[in-house]
Amino acid sequence: MKALRFGRHAATAVIAAGALALTACGSDNATGTAPATPAASGPAVTGTLTGIGSSAQGAAMDAWKTNFASANQGATVQYSPDGSGAGRKALLDGSAQFGGSDAYLKDEEYASSTTQCGPDGAINLPVYISPIAVAFNLPDITELNLDAPTVAKIFRGEIAKWNDPAIAAMNPDAKLPDLAVTPVNRSDDSGTTSNFTDYLAAAAPEAWTDKASGVWPASLKGENAKGTSGVVKTVTDTPGAVTYADDSAVSGKLGVAQIKVGETYTKISAEAAAKAVDAGTPVEGRNANDLSIKLDRTTTIEGAYPIVLVSFHIVCSTYDSQETVDLVKAFENYVVSETGQQAAADAAKSAPLSKELQDKAKASIEAIKVKS
Secondary structure (H helix, E strand, C coil), rough: CCCCCCHHHHHHHHHCCCCCCCCCCCCCCCEEECCCCCCCCCCCCCEEEEEEEECHHHHHHHHHHHHHHHHHHCCEEEEEECHHHHHHHHHHCCCEEEEEEEECCCHHHHCCCCCCCCCCCCEEEEEEEEEEEECCCCEEECCCECCCCHHHHCCCCCCECCHHHHHHHHHHHCCCCCCEEECCCCCCCCCCCCCHHHHHHHHHHCCCCCCCCCCCCCCCEEEEEEEHHHHHHHHCCCEEEEEEEHHHHHHCEEEEEEEECEEEECCCHHHHHHHHCCCCCCCCCCCCCCCEECCCCCCCCCCCCCCCEEEEEEECCCCCCHHHHHHHHHHHHHCHHHHHHHHHHHHHHEEEECCHHHHHHHHHHCCCCCCC
């Protein structure tokens, strides 16, 4: 299978040039100053576009909605961050015009999308690349080294105390407390959960014996909460707690793990996430305009951070009206543009799409049409 070659250097250059500060946009994520409003490109559109889905996209979506509405005075984008599973379901049952999801459509979901979207089905458009942090609440500790088997055992409840020998061996200089480990997982069907468990199943198969899924294994004990904001609040309020969440939502609030890749530990960053996506390959069996990406969770590329999510906007290849087609095209073209990607980077520390991936996304968006 041929690698997509998503242009890590292009993404890195944009990251280096742009300030990855947090903005006051996300109900689920970080706060700070809002990005600049883009100039409208092409004819202004009107109408209301409705989306449901990923809470990890929260800060980026708030920036995109605000900027798009400012450039198109008669247009409104509504987005409810109810989780990736809810987003995919809403697109497939027709209750939303696009879904936000931190996991591309499963094969059976893609097959069923022809009912709402016509014979070519739905299109998965990558719009947001971000690392998933393993985030914890420990007194006076902001960083720990962890490998995949240890992370798996922590979330399976097999490591009960933070001063466990397995953690201590990787962190000889840390003053680890004799404090109970409280794993916190998402209670909703979540693309973040899907990506996190996909990493554990691939990188630590002996320790993580469950299959990758957007639904947390019911057999595992621990706390749970809904959405990105829910798990982050629970961990913030609970000494000894640990969770997995979009990095933009935990930065500056909680301690974060460096993850072992090869023989070294990789610090979480947008650049490291972009390196991991660079090793991705196309998902087979989809229509020519679909841009689903299969990630390599066991990469040994130096500086790559493998617990990464590529978040998608899932749109139909055809819609019932020209107004909807025009609105979807205009919004998604803004989202994947250099301006839109920089707005997301400023809002949520995400890694902008490479020029190559932007161009692929624009070509897919252009192919959206009215049902015949």
